[in-house]
Amino acid sequence: MGSVISARDLSLTFQTNDGPVHALKDVSLEIGKGEFVSFIGPSGCGKTTFLRCIAALEEPTGGSLTVNGMSADEARRARAYGYVFQAAGLYPWRTVGRNIALPLEIMGFSKAEQQERIGRVLDLVELSGFEKKFPWQLSGGMQQRASIARALAFDADILLMDEPFGALDEIVRDHLNEQVLALWRRTQKTIAFVTHSIDEAVFLSTKIVVMSPRPGRITDVIESPFPPERGLDVRETPEFIEIARRVREGLRAGTVDA
Amino acid sequence: MMRSVGAVLTVLVALVVIWYAAAVWMNSGWALGQAEKRGEVLSFSQLVVETMDQKRPRLPTPHQVFGELWDTTVEKKVTSKRSLVFHGWITLQSTLWGFALGVVVGILLAVAIVYSRVMELSVMPWAVISQTIPIVALAPMIIVLASSAGIEGRGVPKAIISAYLCFFPVLVGMVKGLRSPSRDQLDLMRTYGASGAEVFWKLRMPASVPYLFASLKIGIAAALVGTIVGELPTGAIRGLGARILIGDQFGNPIMIWSALFAAAILAGGLVILFGVIERLTLRRMGAAR
Numbered sequence: 001m002g003s004v005i006s007a008r009d010l011s012l013t014f015q016t017n018d019g020p021v022h023a024l025k026d027v028s029l030e031i032g033k034g035e036f037v038s039f040i041g042p043s044g045c046g047k048t049t050f051l052r053c054i055a056a057l058e059e060p061t062g063g064s065l066t067v068n069g070m071s072a073d074e075a076r077r078a079r080a081y082g083y084v085f086q087a088a089g090l091y092p093w094r095t096v097g098r099n100i101a102l103p104l105e106i107m108g109f110s111k112a113e114q115q116e117r118i119g120r121v122l123d124l125v126e127l128s129g130f131e132k133k134f135p136w137q138l139s140g141g142m143q144q145r146a147s148i149a150r151a152l153a154f155d156a157d158i159l160l161m162d163e164p165f166g167a168l169d170e171i172v173r174d175h176l177n178e179q180v181l182a183l184w185r186r187t188q189k190t191i192a193f194v195t196h197s198i199d200e201a202v203f204l205s206t207k208i209v210v211m212s213p214r215p216g217r218i219t220d221v222i223e224s225p226f227p228p229e230r231g232l233d234v235r236e237t238p239e240f241i242e243i244a245r246r247v248r249e250g251l252r253a254g255t256v257d258a
Numbered sequence: 259m260m261r262s263v264g265a266v267l268t269v270l271v272a273l274v275v276i277w278y279a280a281a282v283w284m285n286s287g288w289a290l291g292q293a294e295k296r297g298e299v300l301s302f303s304q305l306v307v308e309t310m311d312q313k314r315p316r317l318p319t320p321h322q323v324f325g326e327l328w329d330t331t332v333e334k335k336v337t338s339k340r341s342l343v344f345h346g347w348i349t350l351q352s353t354l355w356g357f358a359l360g361v362v363v364g365i366l367l368a369v370a371i372v373y374s375r376v377m378e379l380s381v382m383p384w385a386v387i388s389q390t391i392p393i394v395a396l397a398p399m400i401i402v403l404a405s406s407a408g409i410e411g412r413g414v415p416k417a418i419i420s421a422y423l424c425f426f427p428v429l430v431g432m433v434k435g436l437r438s439p440s441r442d443q444l445d446l447m448r449t450y451g452a453s454g455a456e457v458f459w460k461l462r463m464p465a466s467v468p469y470l471f472a473s474l475k476i477g478i479a480a481a482l483v484g485t486i487v488g489e490l491p492t493g494a495i496r497g498l499g500a501r502i503l504i505g506d507q508f509g510n511p512i513m514i515w516s517a518l519f520a521a522a523i524l525a526g527g528l529v530i531l532f533g534v535i536e537r538l539t540l541r542r543m544g545a546a547r
Contacts, residue, residue, distance in 0.1 A: 057445050076451060083449045085442045093464045093543035102460065103450045134544035 046216020356420025435466025
């Protein structure tokens with residue numbers, strides 16, 4: 001299993017008026033093909049910054065980072081990843097279908113190809129029949145699913161998700177977690193997933209990366225023992241509770257010495 | 259719906275009543291003077307009658323103004339020099355040319371300001387300053403400059419004056435609109451490797467449309483004011499502004515007021531027209547209804 005994303009001693013320091021802020025310090029991590037990696041930690045721990053570095057939306061100030069064997073910027077230009085933001089960020093003036101078509105238009109797919117792909121990804125996120133609806137006609141959960149569909153539309157191997165369900169309520173979130181898991185099994189994509197929720201991280205991931213702030217760094221990396229095929233009921237098992245406990249401890253350790 | 263119609267009618271009736279009362283009050287001086295010359299003493303009801311249909315009232319009554327409006331629009335041939343339709347058309351043409359010019363200039367400057375820090379620092383202060391100069395002071399200068407530059411007629415300078423007034427709201431609205439996309443929306447375009455032109459046409463431009471329409475409605479009214487001001491300096495004989503001026507010179511308040519109302523009705527019609535276009539456009543762009 002080769003590394004899709006490889007970070008070595010990655011650092012990112014922002015210069016602010018109050019002096020330098022170490023958003024990331026010496027972060028090293030390998031993410032293999034087809035892995036589902038969650039990043040969890042308190043705000044300011046650099047989990048989103050790390051994701052943005054992978055996406056080449058931020059420029060690291062130290063260390064090395066490769067995505068698909070290229071620099072992050074080359075990978076971005078090669079359209080290696082789809083990015084899902086915390087806010088669904090659908091363009092309100094475009095229908096759901098036209099929103100999904102947005103990256104396809106920019107990447108120069110033909111009209112017919114666009115149409116075929118819109119149908120396919122809407123089916124993947126169970127939104128068939130909503131193509132002609134405008135975003136405001138959809139619930140928050142449905143909007144987020146549409147934005148996932150948009151990120152899937154152009155066949156990037158990597159899906160970067162920045163707290164995609166952070167603004168949704170518990171019940172919707174459970175449902176979407178199951179859907180994302182099913183989607184991951186079907187599409188075999190590599191997923192990097194930022195979250196605040198311990199349950200979400202443990203339930204979804206093959207690997208859980210626990211981070212802590214000031215400076216933003218990795219404090220623990222936990223491999224999940226669960227098979228890809230798992231239902232919400234694994235959350236009741238002793239193994240799940242044990243991993244959740246370890247995550248919680250990692251989070252606590254990070255906060256104490258900060 | 260019925261309640262709002264009732265409220266609107268109530269306000270309208272109140273305005274008309276106030277107008278009549280003010281007409282009685284303002285025109286009574288002349289009526290009393292005339293009566294005194296004739297050695298008569300007017301009762302209140304006689305006084306009211308005397309103030310209703312004076313030839314040169316200080317304040318024309320509503321029925322005089324709307325009678326004159328009716329007379330100079332419906333009853334006159336539209337080609338007649340005394341038809342307000344004729345003069346309104348002259349004014350409307352200049353307004354629309356000035357408006358088109360102002361909108362184009364406003365949008366281009368807004369784009370330049372949004373994309374260039376240097377433009378923002380060098381253009382924005384001047385745009386603000388330009389609006390502090392009274393247009394009545396500037397209008398004659400523009401007319402004189404245009405004629406010394408060899409431009410025939412009033413059409414071009416009038417359009418420039420109205421463009422001068424209406425580019426500003428468009429500029430301000432479009433700067434705000436073009437900057438309205440969030441960081442996430444801009445980042446999203448970056449993840450697609452979108453070019454600058456694609457970010458502009460697929461994100462910034464559509465995001466600015468609601469702002470643009472708000473500006474257009476202000477701009478069209480401003481353009482009309484600009485045109486009328488451009489018609490005021492002596493020498494103009496056509497257009498609503500010229501009617502106001504001629505009415506003033508000939509001491510004919512009824513003519514001034516009817517031209518004023520014609521201008522107001524024209525402005526209202528244009529604003530309503532843009533409101534309708536706005537609604538249709540935004541509905542097509544998925545605005546919640």
